[in-house]
Amino acid sequence: MASEHTNNQTVPMTETESIAYDVVVLGAGPVGENVADRARAAGLSTAVVESELVGGECSYWACMPSKALLRPVIARADARHVPGLSQAVQGPLDVPAVLAHRDYYTSQWKDDGQVGWLDGIGAVLYRGHGRLAGPRKVTVDGPDGERQVLTARHAVAVCTGTRALLPDLPGLDQVRPWTSREATSAHEVPGRLIVVGGGVVAVEMATAWQAFGSQVTVLVRGKGLLPRMEPFAGELVAESLKEAGADVRTGTSVTAVTREGSTVVALTDTGDRIEADEILFATGRVPRTGDLGLDTIGLEPGSWLDVDDSLRVTGSDWLYAVGDVNHRALLTHQGKYQARIAGAAIAARAAGVPLLETDPWGAHSATADHGAVPQVVFTDPEAAAVGLSLAEAERAGLRVRAVDVDMSSVAGAGLYADGYRGKARMVVDTNREILVGLTLVGPGVGELIHSATIAIAGEVPISRLWHAVPSYPTVSEVWLRLLEMYRDA
Template sequence: MRQTEPTGSTAPTGSTGPAEPESTDYDVVVLGAGPVGENVADRTRAAGLTTAIVESELVGGECSYWACMPSKALLRPVLARADARRTPGLSRSAQGPLDVSAVLAHRDEYTSHWKDDGQVQWLRSVGVELHRGVGRITGPRTVTVTAGDGTRHVLTARHAVAVCTGSRALLPPLPGLADVAPWTSREATSAKAVPGRLVVVGGGVVATEMATAWQALGSRVTLLVRGKGLLSRMEPFAGELVAEALTEAGADLRTGTSATSVTRENGTVVVVTDTGERIEADEILFATGRAPRTDDIGLETVGLEPGSWLTVDDTLRVTGQDWLYAVGDVNRRALLTHQGKYQARIAGAAIAARAAGEPVAAEAWGAHAATADHDAVPQVVFTDPEAGSVGLSLAEAEQAGHRVRAVDLDLSSVAGAGLYGEDYKGRARMVVDLESETLRGVTFVGPGVGELIHSATVAVVAQVPVARLWHAVPSYPTISEAWLRLLEAYRDSA
């Protein structure tokens, strides 16, 4: 790093003009200190590049404080109690309510009480310089940071600027919605009390997970889903099983229903649906999509559209720019923390290779190519039952023109499922490419299946032939025996 002489950091005697901003040179400047930005910075520092990171909120970002960490802290006791209720010897004692104060206290501890001291210390330990404030691109390879006190600092990148600013909740254009103070994912994961009645608008991951959590914590949840069912990006049976469980838990699920107006009257939220029905609640959560946090980061100064998703190649470099990278949610390839961190590792390695003048391995599955973004993205939804998938669904594989066969399995037939109790409900599907006899996609739904997804991910990414999978013997009695039963079903259906 080279810091220029801050000759204009204070106004000369007698001058009434503003102070000239301090200026510092780095090899790499990262906009956004969430998990994605942290990983880009970590990889470039590990390669010996001087790196600065800019953050206007908390170091650790959305995942640490308002998404992955708090939501899973809320859901873990819910799923543990559900497992206990299915287990002989525990089922009777697990019928009581959850200790809400203990659950919320653990959530608060898991998010470090919304303080980022530990994350800041980690940045320092790897040699990344943190700049607190709002960062805006002000020209090629240049970022200007405006601190809370109004002072500015110009950061110049010799090699790369990485935009890792993530995404924000997208609210529908309903008149007067701002006056209602609706919940987004942030409020849903950080709320200090359980709402007596909660309306959840949406049918995706955030909607189903938060409906699961707050229903179990004592709220009366009403789900308004515009489409035909839940989790529409997964195999249809995933949403069906989650919907069945939510309904059994007491949630009111209404599909094919949209909110047309929302008002707050004397503290009560009033929702009118497209069927003319009036629903009253204490809070309303909109889980209706995401938008990129790129509206005020200076994209227009380098010829890009403010507020847009950024198009990148597989090395995560922005189209038409040889110095600008967009990593994580902002490129819309896969809005998942783990996938963003994967991209960050790829981008960090690509930036380092280009800085050193080394060859860039951008071919499929190369060291500098985020190939998994295309057809090997894993995801787990922490509902009861859990739903996990990787790769393509049957419909997606067929739409892509692949000749495939789906193999289905009732997971209750697996010996390990019996350990969860007699009423275990779950399904699995394996989508086999009939030309290569490798897996295009795998889906598991059922209690305890989240830990199965990585084995499926390895099979899809490595393109392991079905004939070789026969030799990957699952331990008995575990739910992973589902692999053997799926392979047997494929063989028997040939």
């Protein structure tokens, strides 16, 4: 039966109930949880609606399980380049132990802890599928077909995220393809795995399953991997995948798939026939807004939702779209950042307090979405970027200069890993003399990117960065090399 959770009690819902809250949140992933947390902290009564597991995609099928799978892979790769340690880590990974650790971090796909957290902040959880039913109204259809009607006094926040996009290919329905969900939750290692796509999910899952013993074939329609980063990022990751035994084919599209017994067969536009045990399509994401009742308020079902910098949907004074559904940055950390902004904006408007709209870096403006978005790709080597690539900066009409550094020239890099391979690119707006982009590729660079995020978000002048002295001998000394090259050129 559909139910309301409050103080760990389950209260049956009836069809005739209609309950008003200050804020109704659709989706209980990290984004929805943070909107609810900020709203409750401001004293607003808050309901959260979730049709799957509280904690969302990130907790059970994306960030947490994928990083749990990848951590031993990357740690072993790093250790193999440390003299005195390399011989101790030449054997295969203990895959059952890795999968068990992954299961621990997903709480065995149970959400009791997350439900308890929602209870702890005072939010009320409704299990079921939530849909808009006109302005400020939400219906919740529970698992037993019962319906609950909720009314929002101030705001409804759509935090329903995205789902995997599968291409329209002949034979796909019969193949039972993997998406990111199956790739992060599988309990058996396929002998052969085809990965279709060249983005983050594709390269991370290719890295993991190749290390677990699969023979991985990566099929990329474009020219290379990680197309949204600087070109050298994808080049270095592809080189490493090939060295690990993966077959990486660019300029290749899948035209049809079929399953012959237990074997998947993919046909390509290059005339190849590729056989595997499983096939993963990592070819993009679409918003979970198709069955959300958007048509009841004049919006297109299945569409991305356009928002202003307070995350309020364009043309509305009560509807907010936070996280992936607004298509600003499909990243958990950025969605949680937006949630904090949205929560503050909802609370301010509910209290009649003017928003700080004249301050682009104020509490009510998601300014970082426009130029200070960081991302880490957990491959071997890691790739990390924040801000604009050189091409993006040039398309934006900025007068920029790029500085490249071979990270093997950094003393700390050689100590981190024997034969360290990596590259860094700094993109500087020469009119303002500030950093607008940084890309790093190499072992351990994921832990370096936040310093660049601070520099970009803070618009720190290059002249001031010169006085931020990196510790010796650490990989962060790459900052000194970049600034020296910029100064001396």
